Amino acid sequence: MSAVAGTHAQDHHHGPARGISRWLLTTNHKDIGSMYLIFSFTMFLLGGTMAMVIRAELFQPGLQIVQPEFFNQMTTMHGLIMVFGAVMPAFVGLANWMIPLMIGAPDMALPRMNNWSFWLLPCAFLILVSTLFMEGGAPNFGWTFYAPLSTTYGPPSTTFFIFAIHIMGVSSIMGAINVIATVLNMRAPGMTLMKMPMFVWTWLITAFLLIAVMPVLAGVVTMMLMDINFGTSFFNAAGGGDPVLFQHVFWFFGHPEVYIMILPAFGAISQIIPAFSRKRLFGYASMVYATGAIALLSFLVWAHHMFTVGVPLAGQLFFMYATLLIAVPTGVKVFNWVATMFRGSLTFEAPMLFAIAFVILFSIGGFSGLMLAIAPADFQYHDTYFVVAHFHYVLVPGAIFGIFASAYFWLPKWTGYMYDETLAKTHFWLSFVGMNLAFFPMHFLGLAGMPRRIPDYALQFADFNMVSSIGAFMFGATQLLFLLIVVKCARGGVKAPAKPWEGAEGLEWTVPSPAPYHTFTTPPDVK
Amino acid sequence: MRVHAQRVGALSGGLLFPALSMADWTVNMTPGVTGTSNDIFDLHMTIFWICVAIGAVVFGIMFWSIFAHRKSQGAKPANFHENTMVEVLWTLIPLVILVIMAIPATATLIDMYDTTESDIDIKVTGYQWKWQYEYINEDFGYFSNLTTPSDQIRNRQTKGENYLLEVDNPMVIPVGKKVRFLLTANDVIHSWWVPDFGVKKDAIPGFINEAWTRVDKPGTYRGQCTELCGKDHGFMPVVVKAVPEEEYNTWVADQKAAAEKERELTQKDWTMDELMERGEKAYATACAACHQVNGNGVPPAFPALRGSAIATGDIAAHIDVVVNGVSGTAMQAFGGQLNEADLAAIITYERNAWGNKMGDMVTPKEIFDYKNQQ
Numbered sequence: 001m002s003a004v005a006g007t008h009a010q011d012h013h014h015g016p017a018r019g020i021s022r023w024l025l026t027t028n029h030k031d032i033g034s035m036y037l038i039f040s041f042t043m044f045l046l047g048g049t050m051a052m053v054i055r056a057e058l059f060q061p062g063l064q065i066v067q068p069e070f071f072n073q074m075t076t077m078h079g080l081i082m083v084f085g086a087v088m089p090a091f092v093g094l095a096n097w098m099i100p101l102m103i104g105a106p107d108m109a110l111p112r113m114n115n116w117s118f119w120l121l122p123c124a125f126l127i128l129v130s131t132l133f134m135e136g137g138a139p140n141f142g143w144t145f146y147a148p149l150s151t152t153y154g155p156p157s158t159t160f161f162i163f164a165i166h167i168m169g170v171s172s173i174m175g176a177i178n179v180i181a182t183v184l185n186m187r188a189p190g191m192t193l194m195k196m197p198m199f200v201w202t203w204l205i206t207a208f209l210l211i212a213v214m215p216v217l218a219g220v221v222t223m224m225l226m227d228i229n230f231g232t233s234f235f236n237a238a239g240g241g242d243p244v245l246f247q248h249v250f251w252f253f254g255h256p257e258v259y260i261m262i263l264p265a266f267g268a269i270s271q272i273i274p275a276f277s278r279k280r281l282f283g284y285a286s287m288v289y290a291t292g293a294i295a296l297l298s299f300l301v302w303a304h305h306m307f308t309v310g311v312p313l314a315g316q317l318f319f320m321y322a323t324l325l326i327a328v329p330t331g332v333k334v335f336n337w338v339a340t341m342f343r344g345s346l347t348f349e350a351p352m353l354f355a356i357a358f359v360i361l362f363s364i365g366g367f368s369g370l371m372l373a374i375a376p377a378d379f380q381y382h383d384t385y386f387v388v389a390h391f392h393y394v395l396v397p398g399a400i401f402g403i404f405a406s407a408y409f410w411l412p413k414w415t416g417y418m419y420d421e422t423l424a425k426t427h428f429w430l431s432f433v434g435m436n437l438a439f440f441p442m443h444f445l446g447l448a449g450m451p452r453r454i455p456d457y458a459l460q461f462a463d464f465n466m467v468s469s470i471g472a473f474m475f476g477a478t479q480l481l482f483l484l485i486v487v488k489c490a491r492g493g494v495k496a497p498a499k500p501w502e503g504a505e506g507l508e509w510t511v512p513s514p515a516p517y518h519t520f521t522t523p524p525d526v527k
Numbered sequence: 528m529r530v531h532a533q534r535v536g537a538l539s540g541g542l543l544f545p546a547l548s549m550a551d552w553t554v555n556m557t558p559g560v561t562g563t564s565n566d567i568f569d570l571h572m573t574i575f576w577i578c579v580a581i582g583a584v585v586f587g588i589m590f591w592s593i594f595a596h597r598k599s600q601g602a603k604p605a606n607f608h609e610n611t612m613v614e615v616l617w618t619l620i621p622l623v624i625l626v627i628m629a630i631p632a633t634a635t636l637i638d639m640y641d642t643t644e645s646d647i648d649i650k651v652t653g654y655q656w657k658w659q660y661e662y663i664n665e666d667f668g669y670f671s672n673l674t675t676p677s678d679q680i681r682n683r684q685t686k687g688e689n690y691l692l693e694v695d696n697p698m699v700i701p702v703g704k705k706v707r708f709l710l711t712a713n714d715v716i717h718s719w720w721v722p723d724f725g726v727k728k729d730a731i732p733g734f735i736n737e738a739w740t741r742v743d744k745p746g747t748y749r750g751q752c753t754e755l756c757g758k759d760h761g762f763m764p765v766v767v768k769a770v771p772e773e774e775y776n777t778w779v780a781d782q783k784a785a786a787e788k789e790r791e792l793t794q795k796d797w798t799m800d801e802l803m804e805r806g807e808k809a810y811a812t813a814c815a816a817c818h819q820v821n822g823n824g825v826p827p828a829f830p831a832l833r834g835s836a837i838a839t840g841d842i843a844a845h846i847d848v849v850v851n852g853v854s855g856t857a858m859q860a861f862g863g864q865l866n867e868a869d870l871a872a873i874i875t876y877e878r879n880a881w882g883n884k885m886g887d888m889v890t891p892k893e894i895f896d897y898k899n900q901q
């Protein structure tokens with residue numbers, strides 16, 4: 001309570017600045033969190049629009065809407081924008097808002113750097129998106145930008161793409177440093193590491209992953225930059241270089257990257273399921289260890305993306321075994337969530353609906369992941385729509401549903417009002433049906449032999465592609481509803497109490513809703 | 528319209544009874560026609576059923592909780608939040624399942640990697656956007672290009688049965704023999720895939736990868752390039768014809784004779800008209816993907832040849848670009864890909880088509896001499 005009273009007194013002197021400078025110059029974790037979230041949703045709509053272009057072209061066989069050159073730019077930009085623009089910033093936004101509130105800290109440890117790491121992002125994406133209007137078009141080599149397609153054969157805009165990646169990398173690394181500094185130094189007295197909420201734990205581990213691999217990404221794009229502009233031959237076979245080296249370096253970044261996109265969602269789901277089951281999280285300690293194990297193993301599996309590249313047999317076997325191994329801690333997490341629900345007292349508000357869908361659909365993505373890990377079978381699955389189905393099952397219900405669940409869970413805390421539950425449930429069911437309609441048939445397409453990244457396809461793939469496109473349009477249109485719900489909630493409605501969810505636990509629910517501009521200026525006591 | 532009516536019917540049928548539905552609605556991998564593809568299919572089905580079993584247990588418990596432990600049903604939350612025994616079990620059981628799964632997978636992988644003792648070796652080279660097949664023991668080779676007409680792709684003509692999966696010269700192999708593929712690429716990375724064989728391997732510039740197959744059933748098998756390789760990545764299919772051994776031997780003899788004929792073509796005396804006629808055709812297969820049939824190209828990636836400085840300039844420079852390519856760009860060295868007659872015909876055609884009116888020509892013999900000087 002003292003925290004609340006203190007906040008109130010401070011409001012008069014240290015309230016938000018007015019006008020644009022509030023947002024440009026802010027060092028407040030809540031403002032920066034909001035900006036991250038708004039930016040992320042904007043990018044989600046932009047990347048989603050590109051997905052709609054892709055699905056519209058694939059609605060029927062033949063070339064109807066776009067040329068193959070532009071199609072490749074769409075797949076590439078869609079992937080890059082979703083990964084670096086929508087998912088990663090959304091989690092940084094959630095971290096900004098919630099980590100200080102969850103550990104009883106007044107703000108992030110490095111507030112000025114926080115401002116800087118946000119404002120770098122719009123710059124990076126302005127550069128990236130502007131390549132669409134450059135001569136020769138935007139990057140068209142896939143979000144994995146394999147050399148030499150992206151170097152010797154890349155469009156002139158590739159150098160701008162490299163620059164944009166560098167800026168995003170700097171932003172992510174600064175964000176990660178901030179999370180680590182905050183979590184390690186600013187916890188309220190009494191909050192030991194093993195008392196931290198799961199969301200804080202998973203973000204701490206994610207931050208270490210980010211610091212470990214973003215420099216690797218920076219390294220690989222720098223090598224590309226040298227090959228393109230300064231005559232080196234890192235990846236150019238004609239000059240004695242090695243195109244396969246590119247893939248090793250890229251995936252050494254790329255595999256941990258997929259966990260960077262999912263671990264914070266694991267954390268959020270581990271907050272939400274207990275809240276709506278009215279029961280403590282099952283196996284907290286094993287959740288923490290499983291997250292750590294996943295993070296460590298994620299450095300040892302990168303070549304499972306390269307089974308057809310011609311890795312020697314021993315390497316092939318090593319990466320197959322390591323990948324199968326990573327399924328074990330992932331399974332532990334799923335079992336823990338189910339055990340938390342088991343014999344709870346369940347209600348199904350929107351956050352819980354998204355959380356349950358997360359567990360089910362992410363598991364399906366995990367199952368297809370297990371199938372992909374069987375190296376001989378991967379020879380058939382690799383680079384087909386089966387893979388597209390797999391990673392959308394982990395990214396859309398995983399990362400994106402995790403973000404929606406978090407947004408609905410904490411919206412009352414952010415805005416001070418309850419969102420419209422009926423609309424939110426509609427948003428859920430339309431997303432759920434649309435998502436499955438869009439992505440489940442992709443398994444069939446892949447197994448029937450349809451390669452990924454193609455603008456046109458043979459006739460036997462026509463039917464499922466049409467179904468998939470219809471589902472995609474449905475899913476895409478539904479996301480506008482989310483915008484409506486959030487805007488409506490921010491503008492007013494039923495006042496939210498400090499703790500709107502009966503079963504929710506944690507320090508964030510001890511401050512009023514909306515959370516005052518400054519919270520926990522005097523640290524709370526954690527028993 | 529009829530197709531759509533069928534589709535709606537098939538959709539409802541396919542969703543309800545996937546196993547009964549029509550070919551268009553196939554939902555599973557096919558076992559294929561080789562030992563490898565059958566092994567892979569078995570692995571695929573095993574791991575699939577393992578996933579189904581685990582899913583049934585986990586989702587079963589979850590749905591039971593959703594059904595029975597609802598607050599609205601008056602459920603009171605239990606108090607437990609850990610149980611070492613259960614946690615150890617659900618770590619160990621999946622581990623054991625995975626070890627069991629890894630054993631057959633390892634065996635299959637070892638078999639797939641055994642490329643020794645092959646009967647026939649074929650070098651497969653990926654180009655933007657076609658495949659080259661060289662029978663290295665027999666001393667001949669050729670290119671395999673997509674033949675689906677652009678009018679079908681652009682929806683001006685109804686699409687044929689093998690839309691996008693048809694080529695001018697398929698690879699031909701004998702049944703029952705171990706065929707080894709040596710894969711590489713000339714420009715960017717491609718990947719050579721025939722689903723029915725269970726063979727997919729990347730073709731990487733500067734590397735030679737190996738794969739093998741032994742096909743028992745004669746037939747025509749179709750696949751595609753599976754590594755994004757630029758604009759026409761979706762338009763470079765793989766077609767392999769597996770034929771009985773005698774038929775294969777006759778085919779090889781024919782190919783060798785044809786190769787000999789081509790060499791004779793170089794010596795023949797050509798007229799301008801003959802060259803223009805041959806050039807138009809050869810240009811359409813070898814060059815139009817980038818420079819377009821009308822010579823306008825797709826600037827800036829692929830320059831126009833209509834009115835271009837090279838095609839309307841010094842003929843020696845023109846020959847040099849086509850024979851040696853422009854290194855570091857998509858313009859390949861065609862000297863090794865096309866025979867002298869085609870090279871001469873294409874160059875002559877480019878200098879005199881689409882309003883380029885140079886009026887000069889180059890003969891196959893001159894190209895032959897030019898290549899030998901280098």
Ligand code: HEM
Nearest residue numbers: 048051075076079082083087142143144395452453454472
């Ligand atoms: C709005 C719903 C979405 C639809 C309809 C959609 C659709 C697609 C399709 C059809 C492709 C395959 C393109 C091709 O191979 O030709 C694709 C690729 C991809 N998508 Fe999505 N997607 C959606 C959401 C997302 C989200 C939320 C993420 C990530 C967080 C994501 C990440 C990717 C990535 C990384 C690729 C690979 C790009 C590449 O091949 O380089 N997508 N998407």
Ligand SMILES: [Cu+2]
Nearest residue numbers: 254255302305
């Ligand atoms: Cu991976």
Ligand SMILES: [Cu+2]
Nearest residue numbers: 752754756760
């Ligand atoms: Cu390709």
